[in-house]
Amino acid sequence: MKDNGESFVTEDGRTIGEVMLDLRDITLRFGGVEAIKSISFDIREGEIRAIIGPNGAGKSSMLNVISGFYIPQDGEVWFHGKKRAPLKPYQVARQGIARTFQNIALFEGMTVLDNIMTGRLNYTKSGLLAQAIWKGKAEREETENREKVERVIDFLEIQAIRKTPVGRLPYGLKKRVELARALAAEPKLLLLDEPMAGMNVEEKEDMSRFILDVNDEFGTTIALIEHDMGVVMDLSDRVVVMDYGKKIGDGTPDEVRNNQAVIDAYLGVAHED
Amino acid sequence: MSADFLYGIEVVLNGLMAGVMYALVALGFVLIFKASGIFNFAQGVMALFAALTLVGIMEGQVPFAHIINATFGTELHHFGWEVPAILAITCTVGVMILFAWAVQRFLFRHLVGQEPIILFMATIGLAYFLEGMGDLMWGSDIKTLALGLPQGGSRWIEDATAGLGGDDFYGFFIDKLDMVATVVAIVLVAGLIAFSQYTKHGRAMRAVADDHQAALSVGISLNFIWILVWSLAGFVALVAGIMWGAKSGVQFSLSLIALKALPVLMLGGFTSIPGAIVGGLIIGVGEKLFEYLVGPMVGGATENWFAYVLALLFLVFRPQGLFGEKIIERV
Amino acid sequence: MLYREAGDYKTSYTADSQTFPIAFDRYRYWVVLAVSFLVIPFFITDYLVNALFMPFLIYAIAAIGLNILTGYAGQVSLGTGGFMAVGAYACYKLMTAFPDVNILIHVVLAGGITALVGTAFGLPSLRIKGFYLAVATLAAQFFLVWLFNKVAWFYNYSASGQISAPERMVFGVAVTGPNTPAWASYLVCLVFVTISALIARNLTRGALGRQWMATRDMDIAAEIIGVNPLKAKLTAFAVSSFFVGISGALFFAVYLGAVEVGEVFGINKSFLVLFMIIIGGLGSIFGAFAGAAFLVTLPVFLKLIGVDLFGWPTDLVAHLQLVIVGFLIMFFLVKEPHGLAQLWRLAKEKLRLWPFPH
Numbered sequence A: 001m002k003d004n005g006e007s008f009v010t011e012d013g014r015t016i017g018e019v020m021l022d023l024r025d026i027t028l029r030f031g032g033v034e035a036i037k038s039i040s041f042d043i044r045e046g047e048i049r050a051i052i053g054p055n056g057a058g059k060s061s062m063l064n065v066i067s068g069f070y071i072p073q074d075g076e077v078w079f080h081g082k083k084r085a086p087l088k089p090y091q092v093a094r095q096g097i098a099r100t101f102q103n104i105a106l107f108e109g110m111t112v113l114d115n116i117m118t119g120r121l122n123y124t125k126s127g128l129l130a131q132a133i134w135k136g137k138a139e140r141e142e143t144e145n146r147e148k149v150e151r152v153i154d155f156l157e158i159q160a161i162r163k164t165p166v167g168r169l170p171y172g173l174k175k176r177v178e179l180a181r182a183l184a185a186e187p188k189l190l191l192l193d194e195p196m197a198g199m200n201v202e203e204k205e206d207m208s209r210f211i212l213d214v215n216d217e218f219g220t221t222i223a224l225i226e227h228d229m230g231v232v233m234d235l236s237d238r239v240v241v242m243d244y245g246k247k248i249g250d251g252t253p254d255e256v257r258n259n260q261a262v263i264d265a266y267l268g269v270a271h272e273d
Numbered sequence B: 001m002s003a004d005f006l007y008g009i010e011v012v013l014n015g016l017m018a019g020v021m022y023a024l025v026a027l028g029f030v031l032i033f034k035a036s037g038i039f040n041f042a043q044g045v046m047a048l049f050a051a052l053t054l055v056g057i058m059e060g061q062v063p064f065a066h067i068i069n070a071t072f073g074t075e076l077h078h079f080g081w082e083v084p085a086i087l088a089i090t091c092t093v094g095v096m097i098l099f100a101w102a103v104q105r106f107l108f109r110h111l112v113g114q115e116p117i118i119l120f121m122a123t124i125g126l127a128y129f130l131e132g133m134g135d136l137m138w139g140s141d142i143k144t145l146a147l148g149l150p151q152g153g154s155r156w157i158e159d160a161t162a163g164l165g166g167d168d169f170y171g172f173f174i175d176k177l178d179m180v181a182t183v184v185a186i187v188l189v190a191g192l193i194a195f196s197q198y199t200k201h202g203r204a205m206r207a208v209a210d211d212h213q214a215a216l217s218v219g220i221s222l223n224f225i226w227i228l229v230w231s232l233a234g235f236v237a238l239v240a241g242i243m244w245g246a247k248s249g250v251q252f253s254l255s256l257i258a259l260k261a262l263p264v265l266m267l268g269g270f271t272s273i274p275g276a277i278v279g280g281l282i283i284g285v286g287e288k289l290f291e292y293l294v295g296p297m298v299g300g301a302t303e304n305w306f307a308y309v310l311a312l313l314f315l316v317f318r319p320q321g322l323f324g325e326k327i328i329e330r331v
Numbered sequence C: 001m002l003y004r005e006a007g008d009y010k011t012s013y014t015a016d017s018q019t020f021p022i023a024f025d026r027y028r029y030w031v032v033l034a035v036s037f038l039v040i041p042f043f044i045t046d047y048l049v050n051a052l053f054m055p056f057l058i059y060a061i062a063a064i065g066l067n068i069l070t071g072y073a074g075q076v077s078l079g080t081g082g083f084m085a086v087g088a089y090a091c092y093k094l095m096t097a098f099p100d101v102n103i104l105i106h107v108v109l110a111g112g113i114t115a116l117v118g119t120a121f122g123l124p125s126l127r128i129k130g131f132y133l134a135v136a137t138l139a140a141q142f143f144l145v146w147l148f149n150k151v152a153w154f155y156n157y158s159a160s161g162q163i164s165a166p167e168r169m170v171f172g173v174a175v176t177g178p179n180t181p182a183w184a185s186y187l188v189c190l191v192f193v194t195i196s197a198l199i200a201r202n203l204t205r206g207a208l209g210r211q212w213m214a215t216r217d218m219d220i221a222a223e224i225i226g227v228n229p230l231k232a233k234l235t236a237f238a239v240s241s242f243f244v245g246i247s248g249a250l251f252f253a254v255y256l257g258a259v260e261v262g263e264v265f266g267i268n269k270s271f272l273v274l275f276m277i278i279i280g281g282l283g284s285i286f287g288a289f290a291g292a293a294f295l296v297t298l299p300v301f302l303k304l305i306g307v308d309l310f311g312w313p314t315d316l317v318a319h320l321q322l323v324i325v326g327f328l329i330m331f332f333l334v335k336e337p338h339g340l341a342q343l344w345r346l347a348k349e350k351l352r353l354w355p356f357p358h
Helices: A059-066 A089-094 A112-118 A128-133 A137-156 A171-184 A201-217 A229-235 A253-257 A260-267 B003-036 B043-059 B065-072 B085-106 B116-138 B155-164 B176-198 B200-210 B212-217 B222-248 B252-268 B273-293 B306-317 C023-043 C046-072 C080-097 C103-126 C130-150 C182-205 C207-217 C219-224 C229-256 C267-280 C285-309 C314-335 C339-353
Strands: A019-030 A033-044 A048-052 A074-079 A097-099 A189-193 A221-225 A238-243 A246-251
Touching: A019 A059, A033 A059, A033 A074, A033 A221, A033 A238, A033 A246, A048 A059, A048 A201, A048 A229, A059 A189, A059 A221, A089 A097, A089 C219, A097 A171, A112 A137, A112 A171, A112 C207, A128 A137, A128 C182, A128 C207, A137 A171, A137 A201, A137 C207, A171 A189, A171 A201, A201 A221, A201 A229, A229 A253, A238 A253, A238 A260, A246 A253, A246 A260, B003 B043, B003 B176, B003 B200, B003 B222, B003 B252, B003 B273, B043 B085, B043 B116, B043 B222, B043 B252, B065 C314, B085 B222, B116 B252, B116 C130, B116 C267, B116 C314, B176 B200, B176 B222, B176 B273, B200 B212, B200 B222, B212 B222, B222 B252, B252 B273, B252 B306, B252 C130, B273 B306, B306 C103, B306 C130, C023 C182, C046 C080, C046 C182, C046 C207, C046 C229, C046 C267, C046 C285, C080 C103, C080 C130, C080 C229, C080 C267, C103 C130, C103 C229, C130 C267, C182 C207, C182 C229, C182 C285, C207 C219, C207 C229, C219 C229, C267 C285, C267 C314, C267 C339, C285 C314, C285 C339
Parallel strands: A048 A221, A048 A238, A097 A189, A189 A221
Antiparallel strands: A019 A033, A019 A074, A238 A246
16 A cells, blocks of 8 residues: 555555545653654545554554644644644534544433534534524524434434433443434544444444444544454554554554564464454 | 831731641641542531530530420520530540541441532531531530630740830730640641551551552451541541630631631642641731731731632642642543 | 323424423423412512512522533532622612613623623633632632622712612612512512523523533533533633622612622522522522522421421521531432432423333
8 A cells, every 4th residue: 555646545445535634743741751652644534544552552642632632742733734733622623523532421411412412512603692592593503403413313323312311321322322422523534432442242343333334424534443453454444553652553454464563562462363 | 127027027927827727727628638539618617516515515514405495495504514624625526536427427428439529519518517516506605615725915925026126116926825726736737647657547548548449459448447537637626626716716707717728728739738738828828918918908808818819819820739740631 | 191291292303302391391381480470479478578489589590590500510609699799789889870770771781790700700710620619719709798898889988888779660660679569579580580590491401501511521521522611611600690690689689678798698698509509409490499499498487387386596496407408418419419300300200101100
């Protein structure tokens, strides 16, 4: 695979677009600890990009840099061909980047529907007064957002739990609701932090199907962190491998599989398909 | 030296000693917060309750006399004996331990794992409950605490320092009670530190403060430790209650010193004993100096709010307090 | 059998997100409104208005305000008394400076001024969280009370240091001052409560309410999914203070008529309103009403039982009240953190499925 062209075809025969997000020499420090050491990689339009690596490799920190939660000490983030100034997380969200979290970060005191509706907050234009009066603009907007959200609910097959408080849901469903909240924002780039952690085989299959469908039907670009190698190799178009804050491999699943450094650091022990 | 400057120094000295008193109350907060993560708003009312109980026992008051009289038409008020101070203090400590047990058994055992803010609000409820209870048990009239503690300004210091300034300066006015309180506070802090460093239960207490789970796994009883810290906090409250009570009488306003301890904690951090002391001193000196320098220009009584505004401004620039570590947020 | 949603199909999302999704609730709501506006004013007495209705209605507004800040947006405030004082003094200054303007407009403006002050004191919430913030709001409480006490301009240099409401008319009927008929002061408060509750309901069921709740439940996640924390918190402070300010203005102008700031708007008022929303239910408009009703009727009830029935002295009853309120706070936090509103909700949920719960 070569990434000098505008777009190219992967080994599965899928066409992948131009660079959407480009991370250049990102370095992130907490006090004296370097969580990320000068890492560069890109995410291309329409692809599913996996970030893998052992625990503590800095994967989640990387997602946090992308979503603006951590500001790296060095390096640049380019989004849609423009260098991104240091933004607040909510500003990043407004640019069309949505995400899920490793330890589910749903709003426990709210219903499933309200949780997913929060994904639409960036599309709300009506002001304080309009919302206070409700009738008219605010209500119209609410209905439009609700229609969008209902589509996501149908898509993820969670109609039955719409009005349930999130706190009462089992783990697997919570993960799905979190995905729904991210999807409701109609993101250009979707970041998934271990979407299948702690799931059984059946739930993993469901989740994999949803991820592929999102990518297919909505054309959403996806970057995901996952530990299950089988899932990663099946789902992703390209893989970045991190270890101790460094990038040790980058390429298609096959390339990564055969990369000696990767095998040594991470895969060599257990992986055999 | 000019008299104004010397009076300024006197203000600072008095502020330092007021600060020690604040620190004394703040200490009770820190003990409980470190071990259980509970921000105990009732600490001030505990001081009031302890002082009321002490006076009640010493004077041989009949508890709940008021309500019994009202219900049965009796005329009870005193048993007719007086209890020596030492014995009364011992009894009061016993009552505070009983209180600690009850709080643990009936309130916080049912709130394990709740959010800190819920626990905080529960202690506000506790404060109301205890305040009403103290009034019901011992009556709400202002009581004097006759422990024989020295009162009034120290002539000796006044005479000894009078020569420092010119004719306008009459020497430092320093309350003897404040000096006693300072000594008691220092002894108390030293005692607490010795307790937590050198005794088995003290070490267990610190272990719990560090990590609940780990402490549990090495066989420390959380329940016991929590009762222990609440008892210690009750003891600290008693000491604070005695000092403040001797100063201004045992009355409702005593519970308000807890409110003064809050900004102290915000400055010093909720988990640091040295922080509580330094914070107390800063607040004590700060509010006295501010009242001395700025108060006359704005109509006085700035002590009502100065501590809070200082703590507020401070926190805006340093949310973790003086001694806290920088907070790294995670998702 | 009337109380159910079976058969009451919703054919639009608008119908589904309305305030009372169950038909029976809607009817009851209209009945309550009709009785409040059309029946009670004819039977109301001075005693009922002063002992029950006015404090209930006015505290309900304050509780709605605090519930928006604490129950919905998760920012605990102990400064409610101070903000009520801002509303009261703003109303007083407006009433005396512009005597020809309608008093109702003054009350709303007083709310607006309080909103500004509340927003200013809300600024630290961007840096300070949890009970650090709760303590920081004490700064507002003590500073504001001190300010109104010390700066004579606020009380128009009156000798007593008090402010007292001059008589003002609405449609030719006095609503402030000593000549106010009971029904008039009742109606004024009722109108404000109704509108406040409606506005609060609209704000909390829509986008803004979701921003608040998201910030309350998990502020970091909320920011990452696109909630501007500055906006969420400051609007919560502003809207909350608006209601609290209105309640303070009514408390002064319509209810008490004369106010000494330290006595009326001290720290205890802050606690009282906080207790109302804890007992009533955090994050519930209905809870604000339930809590206010409960804590307004409790002293009246205790006085009836204690003083009138048992012949106890009043101070004894007052102490007993402290014990009971304190106990109830702890009880609700242990047994039912969502307060009376949750008990009500559970009862309704049972009723909805009755008589076939499975």
